[in-house]
Amino acid sequence: MKRSWNTLSQASNGLYAVQDFERAAYRLVTEQVLYASDRNARVAYHLIEAHLEDFKSALEPLGIVLERNAHYRYVVALPRHGEGSPVSLEETILLLILRHRYDQSMRQGQIEDLGEVVVDLPALQEAYPAFAGRQMPEVGALRLLARSLKRWGVCRLVETEGDDPQPFHLQVRPAIVEIVGEHWLQRLDQHNRDDQDGQGDAPASEDDDAAA
Template identity: 40%
Template structure:
């Protein structure tokens, strides 16, 4: 009998596959939020059986961080096993992290999320990186990538000009304090080639 089978037999609520899916979902999505309907069960299983998932993900070169106050778990790969983010995505992620911190210090956080519109994002991008915000199509593609990393949620405002981005609390763990220190380096990185990768 596998370890997950034993846990399933003890719980009498969840099946072995539920435990497996929870681990897989965390690895694939990187951040799971208790408030999201589609990740609530996986979040609860991982929190309840944290030691088991810690051991599982350690074998993949990843560590789990749980933030009970904000209600999320994040799987952070070591720098040796992580896929490198495109430079253009990294720039946007760093700007979003800075905006999140600014909103946090100004106590403009709602349920752990910081909301920014396109005007605010464009201004921050220019101020922090000395660059123009990418074109709409490129930006939307980058925001979808940020969504996959579990660090943004796109607000449907029914008005393309007023697109709102909800920066999610997991960004603090996905992009740690060291990431903020990289802003100055990226602001001065020559060229706009998106085939470049971060170090």
């Protein structure tokens, strides 16, 4: 590490304690993305922004690359290695669909001020069969699935007003560009191979035995 948390704390003249640096680093690793626009992440974001090189040095031994997007004001922790917590096929498909919709909106200039893109339910209903060859999950299942994506900091579920026919929409956040890349296509390919292997290992039925 370039400078210790204790050194940085002393240099701040009492503004920050060692625990503030530790908490900010822990939040960044566990949440992966911190946005300056999020009220509960604002303090940690500004602390990391002010000591960016020190946090980079602290995370480097863990195999984590720290990047900052100065335009949309967020910092993202990117593991160099693909291992991590298990990701379901449903999560993988939804993340790839949202990344595709985000790229489309970028090309068409339909990006909001904070770099976010709104994806409504009709758009998802259209995208699922085209992308995954399956129908969109039921609204209740989709709600739970979208909430599970919060751990990557790339999407949040926004409840709509009472008179809106759609119960909610998804707000895709700009860090999706860094987080959902080519390795997610590899995840999808692995899921597909696992499915094929599982079918191949299925036990033969009595009819199959008889036919053999």
